[in-house]
Amino acid sequence: MKRHVLLSVAAILLLSRPAWAAPAATAPATQAQSAPAESVQVRFDAWPKDHLFETDALELPTRLVNRSDRPLRGSVRITLAEYRPNEDGATIETRQQEVAPPAGASVDVPATFRPKQPGPYEFRLELTAGGTVVRRIETALLYQPSRWTLPDLEPKDFDEFWARTLAEMRKSPLDAKYSEPKDRRLIPEPFREVSFNGLGGRRIRGYLGIPPGLRAGQKAPAILSLPSAGYHSAAVQASALERGYVFMAISIHDLPFGGESGRTHPREHWFAEEYQGIGRQDKETYYYRAAYAAGPRAVDFLRSLPEVDPARIVVTGFSQGGSLALATAGLVRDVALAEASIAGRSRMDLLTFAYKANMTLAPPPGMTAREMFEKTLAYYDVSYFARRIRCPIVMRISLDDPINPGPLQYWAFTRIAHSSDARAIVAPWLKHRSPPDSQGVVEAMRRKYVTGDAATRPAK
Structure with a gap:
C-alpha cells in the first residue's frame, strides 16, 4: 500500500531583488512609485503541497500579496515548460496578466493548462515592474503522476x-x-x-x-x-x-x-x-x-x-x-x-x-x-x-x-x-x-x- 505524507512546507516566496536586477537608482521613474519587489509575496496556497496534480486540468493559480504602503504596477508571465533535469525545457504554453494590487492588498493570477501527457513539468513565473524582470521563480510539478509512464529498459538478466x-x-x-x-x-x-x-x-x-x-x-x-x-x-x-x-x-x-x-x-x-x-x-x-x-x-x-x-x-x-x-x-x-x-x-x-x-x-x-x-x-x-x-x-x-x-x-x-x-x-x-x-x-x-x-x- 502506497501513501503520500503531506507536510506543512511553506508555499510562500518572498520576492527579493536578484543580483542581476537593475539597481533602484537606475530604474525608470514609474518603478520608484511602485511597491518594491522585496515587499511582494507570491503564494501558492491553492496548489497541492507536494505539487502532485491528479486533476484533468492543470490549475496553477498564484496570489501576489503587496505588503508595502505603495501600489504595485507590473505584469506576471506564467509558463508551463517541459521538465529537463538541470537545463531549461522547451516552452509549452504561456499566460500573461497585468497586475496592480493596491498597498496592503492582493491579486489572484489564474493559469490553467491541459498538458497532452502525464509526467513532470516545469512552472515558471516572471514578475516584471517598470519594464524590468525583477524576479523569476521556477518549480517542478507532476501532472497525473499515477498515469506517468516511461519505456521499460530493464535488462533481461x-x-x-x-x-x-x-x-x-x-x-x-x-x-x-x-x-x-x-x-x-x-x-x-x-x-x-x-x-x-x-x-x-x-x-x-x-x-x-x-x-x-x-x-x-x-x-x-x-x-x-x-x-x-x-x-x-x-x-x-x-x-x-x-x-x-x-x-x-x-x-x-x-x-x-x-x-x-x-x-x-x-x-x-x-x-x-x-x-x-x-x-x-x-x-x-x-x-x-x-x-x-x-x-x-x-x-x-x-x-x-x-x-x-x-x-x-x-x-x-x-x-x-x-x-x-x-x-x-x-x-x-x-x-x-x-x-x-x-x-x-x-x-x-x-x-x-x-x-x-x-x-x-x-x-x-x-x-x-x-x-x-x-x-x-x-x-x-x-x-x-x-x-x-x-x-x-x-x-x-x-x-x-x-x-x-x-x-x-x-x-x-x-x-x-x-x-x-x-x-x-x-x-x-x-x-x-x-x-x-x-x-x-x-x-x-x-x-x-x-x-x-x-x-x-x-x-x-
Whole structure:
C-alpha cells in the first residue's frame, strides 16, 4: 500500500531583488512609485503541497500579496515548460496578466493548462515592474503522476547478474577486523572501526556501535547507514545507541579513515578518476558493482553479531546513500525497513548529460550514452531495484532537487509494487535537502516495524 505524507512546507516566496536586477537608482521613474519587489509575496496556497496534480486540468493559480504602503504596477508571465533535469525545457504554453494590487492588498493570477501527457513539468513565473524582470521563480510539478509512464529498459538478466554478484562475494568469509578509531575526539565511545570482506577483495570499512546497556541474552534492532557521495563513511549517530539500536555507518571505499571528521578518507588516497565513472564501460567492471554489493554484505555482517536481532535491521541513507538503501532493500528483501532520502541514480538514461561537467558519467570513447546505459548503468538503476522491494519503506523526495532530479526520485517510488507499506514524503522548493519535519514519519515507521514498544527485546 502506497501513501503520500503531506507536510506543512511553506508555499510562500518572498520576492527579493536578484543580483542581476537593475539597481533602484537606475530604474525608470514609474518603478520608484511602485511597491518594491522585496515587499511582494507570491503564494501558492491553492496548489497541492507536494505539487502532485491528479486533476484533468492543470490549475496553477498564484496570489501576489503587496505588503508595502505603495501600489504595485507590473505584469506576471506564467509558463508551463517541459521538465529537463538541470537545463531549461522547451516552452509549452504561456499566460500573461497585468497586475496592480493596491498597498496592503492582493491579486489572484489564474493559469490553467491541459498538458497532452502525464509526467513532470516545469512552472515558471516572471514578475516584471517598470519594464524590468525583477524576479523569476521556477518549480517542478507532476501532472497525473499515477498515469506517468516511461519505456521499460530493464535488462533481461538483471536478477541473474545480481544473484551471481552476491554469490561471488559470499564465497569469501567476512573476516571481520576491529580497531580503535584514530581520534577519539572525533569518533565517540563505544564506536569501533570495523572492516570485513566485500566483493572482489575490497574491504568494507565503517564504524560500529553497540548500546552499552544491552543485557546478556538481548538482541537489539540495528541501523545500517549508507554514505552520501564522496570519500567518507556515513555519519556516526551516538543517539541511536541511546535509543537501543546497534548502529553501523559504512563507506563504499576500501581506503583508510582520517581527516577532520575522523570518518573521511584523506585526499591523498582519492582516485585519479572520479569514482562514479570508473569502469563504466561494462557492468562487470563498474565501480558501483562492489559499492552496491556493500549494503547486502553489511547486512550479512550485522546478522552475524550476537547482539543483533537479524529480523530487525533498518537500511537508511541520504542522496547516494538513499540510492544504496534502495539497492540494498531490493537485494535483501527481508530487511525490516528501508529509508531512502533524496535518492539519485534513477532512470540514468535520462540523466547522463547532467554529469558531463565532471565527466563522471560521460560515455567512454566509442560508446554512446544509450549504449552505456544499456550495457552498464541499467544494472545500477534504482528504479529497477525498487520493483523488488518487499519491506516497508519511506522515501523522502525533494521535487526541485537539481542534483538528483526530484521527478525521477518520485519515479523510483512509483516502481515499488510489492511493499506492504510504502510512503513518500514529497516537498518542493528544497533543492538538495530532505523535507523538513519528516523525521516524525520515519520514527513512526521504526516504532511500527522495528522496535514495537521497546528498543530491545530478549533473544528468541
